[in-house]
Amino acid sequence: AQSVAQPEDQVNVAEGNPLTVKCTYSVSGNPYLFWYVQYPNRGLQFLLKYITGDNLVKGSYGFEAEFNKSQTSFHLKKPSALVSDSALYFCAVRDPSGKIIFGKGTRLHILP
Amino acid sequence: DARVTQTPRHKVTEMGQEVTMRCQPILGHNTVFWYRQTMMQGLELLAYFRNRAPLDDSGMPKDRFSAEMPDATLATLKIQPSEPRDSAVYFCASGFGGVNEKLFFGSGTQLSVL
Numbered sequence: 001a002q003s004v005a006q007p008e009d010q011v012n013v014a015e016g017n018p019l020t021v022k023c024t025y026s027v028s029g030n031p032y033l034f035w036y037v038q039y040p041n042r043g044l045q046f047l048l049k050y051i052t053g054d055n056l057v058k059g060s061y062g063f064e065a066e067f068n069k070s071q072t073s074f075h076l077k078k079p080s081a082l083v084s085d086s087a088l089y090f091c092a093v094r095d096p097s098g099k100i101i102f103g104k105g106t107r108l109h110i111l112p
Numbered sequence: 113d114a115r116v117t118q119t120p121r122h123k124v125t126e127m128g129q130e131v132t133m134r135c136q137p138i139l140g141h142n143t144v145f146w147y148r149q150t151m152m153q154g155l156e157l158l159a160y161f162r163n164r165a166p167l168d169d170s171g172m173p174k175d176r177f178s179a180e181m182p183d184a185t186l187a188t189l190k191i192q193p194s195e196p197r198d199s200a201v202y203f204c205a206s207g208f209g210g211v212n213e214k215l216f217f218g219s220g221t222q223l224s225v226l
Binding site for chain 2: 030032034036041042043044045046049051090094097098099100101102103104105
């Protein structure tokens, strides 16, 4: 069965520092991976996806993610964090049937 | 901007009552997902439709939950009877399908069952 793990419930980063939010996955076949962000009292918003091709994927708001097949990871990164990046971040995987399964989410706090 | 519309935004009800949540997917989208968000479980997939046909509802408690798409512009999630443990935020999302699928989420229905 397909699954996604986000090992950190919360990540704290000082403004201006680089940030990483971790995600590992388990999937049969080719992995189709996604990151979404949720701001308070809102639905999730798409950030970026990995389907095939370059292992470094660029997305919205300056975020990028690095796909590592050998480590089955898809970590979300940003070179310089902003206070406005504080939100709940979800990693997701699409299984061959089309189901999209989300991790439990990681709360990102950017400290001024 | 096209958006997924969910109603109601908030619902407070008493245990045992029927609850119906509605979702209007973005016009032209052919997949609809229902998710439930809680602090403990995160975002759980309840049901998934493609071209109005239910493809997977294995995440749904079958004895009390039901999901339907009476037409392409309406998806419903019904709980009967409701229980306090159903209290959560319920999200609907729609997309075009395919491996590139990017989901568009509604603002959710916050359900409180007393």
